[in-house]
Amino acid sequence: MSVFEQLSVVIGAGLSGLHAAWRLQEAGHAVMLVEARQRAGGRVLSVPTSDGAEHRLDLGPSWYWPEINPLMSAWVQRLGLTSYPQHTEGASLLEGPDGAVRRLGHSWEQQPRSMRIAGGMGALVGGIQSLLTQVQWLPGTLVEALQLRPEGGVDLHLRQGERRWVQHAARVISSLPPRLLAELSAEPAWPPATAQGWRRTPTWMAGQAKFVAVYEQAFWREAGLSGAAGSHRGPMVEIHDASDGAGQHAALFGFLGVPPSYRQGVGEVDLRQQSLAQLARLFGPQAETPLWSAVQDWAQEPFTADALDHRPLSQHPVYSAPNVPAEWRGRLWLAGTEFAPQSGGFLEGALEAAEQVAADLLRGS
Ligand SMILES: Cc1cc2nc3c(=O)[nH]c(=O)nc-3n(C[C@H](O)[C@H](O)[C@H](O)COP(=O)(O)OP(=O)(O)OC[C@H]3O[C@@H](n4cnc5c(N)ncnc54)[C@H](O)[C@@H]3O)c2cc1C
Structure with missing residues (x-):
C-alpha cells in the first residue's frame, strides 16, 4: 500500500x-x-505588546468559559496553561450617542465568568x-x-x-x-x-474588527474603573481591559461597531485616531497616547471572511x-x-x- x-x-x-x-x-x-x-x-491571533514581552494581546478570541467549555478546559490542563478571569473590578462606563459618559456604579460581570489564558489564546x-x-x-x-x-x-x-x-x-x-x-x-x-x-x-465574528491599545500603566484601574465600557457613539461599541493577569502589562481593547465598508473607506490610521479619541473621552487624556495600538480587521482577511460576512449579524x-x-x-x-x-x-x-x-x-x- x-x-x-x-x-x-x-x-x-x-x-x-x-x-x-x-x-x-x-x-x-x-x-x-x-x-x-x-x-x-x-x-x-495573539501578538506581543513589545519586543520580548511575554504578554500577548488577543486580536481574535480572548475568552473561554470553563463551566461550559469542557474541551477547552481539557486543553488548558493538558498543556499546563494558566488561566485567569477577565478583569471586571471597578465601575463601568456608558457613552451616549452625544458622547456624554455615565459612570455605572457596578462592575460589568459576565456570567459565566469569562476566562483568559496567560500568553493569550495563541499559547493554546x-x-x-x-x-x-x-x-x-x-x-x-x-x-x-x-x-x-x-x-x-x-x-x-x-x-x-x-x-x-x-x-x-x-x-x-x-x-x-x-x-x-x-x-x-x-x-x-x-x-x-x-x-x-x-x-x-x-x-462567526468574520465581519468584526478589534482595536487594542497598550499603556505604561492601567490608569483607569487607579481611577476605580474596570476598563469596561459600552458606547452608542463609537467607533467602538464594547470595550474591556486587556491587561495581563497581574495587571502589569496594561492594555484596553474594543470591538469596532462601524461596518466593514466604513472601516475600509476611512482606513486604519483614521480608525486608530477615532478609537483613541473615544478612549480619551471615556478614560481621560492619558488614553490618547498609548505605547502601541493596532486595528485588526477580520473582514479584510480572505482566509476568514467572505463578502457575505460584511453584513452585520443581529444574533x-x-x-x-x-x-x-x-x-x-x-x-x-x-x-x-x-x-x-x-x-x-x-x-x-x-x-x-x-x-x-x-x-x-x-x-x-
Ligand atoms: C474578533 C474575534 C473574537 C472572538 N472572540 C471569541 C471568544 O472570546 N471566545 C470564543 O470562544 N470564540 C471567539 N471567537 C471565535 C473563534 O475565534 C472561532 O470559533 C475559532 O477560532 C474558529 O476556529 P476554526 O479552526 O473553526 O476556524 P479558523 O480559525 O477560521 O480556521 C480555518 C483555517 O483555514 C485556513 N484556510 C482558509 N482557506 C484555506 C485554504 N483554501 N487552504 C488552506 N487553508 C485555508 C485559514 O487560514 C484558517 O487558519 C472570536 C473570533 C473573532 C474573529
Whole structure:
C-alpha cells in the first residue's frame, strides 16, 4: 500500500484543524496539515505588546468559559496553561450617542465568568502545535481544488506562491468556514443545495474588527474603573481591559461597531485616531497616547471572511452538524466551528466539530 493510500490531509490550521490533526496523529495516522496563512491559529491571533514581552494581546478570541467549555478546559490542563478571569473590578462606563459618559456604579460581570489564558489564546495554538511532532506541516499553502480520484482517495490541488502541485490523499478533513468551503473548486461539484446552505452559514465574528491599545500603566484601574465600557457613539461599541493577569502589562481593547465598508473607506490610521479619541473621552487624556495600538480587521482577511460576512449579524447564528455530499462521504470530513451543533461559532465549537470528525473517522464510518 502506498503512503498516499494512508494519508489524511487536514485543511486549515485553526483550532479545529490543529485538534483534528492531533487526534489523528495520536491514533497513528499519517497526517499532513495544509494552511494558507504563514502561521497556525486562523481566527486565533495573539501578538506581543513589545519586543520580548511575554504578554500577548488577543486580536481574535480572548475568552473561554470553563463551566461550559469542557474541551477547552481539557486543553488548558493538558498543556499546563494558566488561566485567569477577565478583569471586571471597578465601575463601568456608558457613552451616549452625544458622547456624554455615565459612570455605572457596578462592575460589568459576565456570567459565566469569562476566562483568559496567560500568553493569550495563541499559547493554546502554540501548545497544540508543539505536540504535532509526526504531522507534516505546510504553512503558506493554499488548497485551490479538491477532486475525487476514480481509483479511490482525493487529489488536492495546492499552491505555494507560484508553485502548484497535486497531492494525493486517502481522505481530507476540511476545517474551513462553510462559506470558504462553498467557493473551493470541487470535482464532482458540490450539489447546489449544499453549497447554498454553506453560503447561508455566517462565519462567526468574520465581519468584526478589534482595536487594542497598550499603556505604561492601567490608569483607569487607579481611577476605580474596570476598563469596561459600552458606547452608542463609537467607533467602538464594547470595550474591556486587556491587561495581563497581574495587571502589569496594561492594555484596553474594543470591538469596532462601524461596518466593514466604513472601516475600509476611512482606513486604519483614521480608525486608530477615532478609537483613541473615544478612549480619551471615556478614560481621560492619558488614553490618547498609548505605547502601541493596532486595528485588526477580520473582514479584510480572505482566509476568514467572505463578502457575505460584511453584513452585520443581529444574533448568534444557529449552527448544525455537516451534511457531507453523498459522493464525497468516506473521503471528506467537515470540521470547523461552524459545523458544531452545540458550541458553534466558539473556540469550544472548533474543538467539538474536530472531535466529532475524529470519532467518526476512527470508527470507520
Ligand atoms: C474578533 C474575534 C473574537 C472572538 N472572540 C471569541 C471568544 O472570546 N471566545 C470564543 O470562544 N470564540 C471567539 N471567537 C471565535 C473563534 O475565534 C472561532 O470559533 C475559532 O477560532 C474558529 O476556529 P476554526 O479552526 O473553526 O476556524 P479558523 O480559525 O477560521 O480556521 C480555518 C483555517 O483555514 C485556513 N484556510 C482558509 N482557506 C484555506 C485554504 N483554501 N487552504 C488552506 N487553508 C485555508 C485559514 O487560514 C484558517 O487558519 C472570536 C473570533 C473573532 C474573529
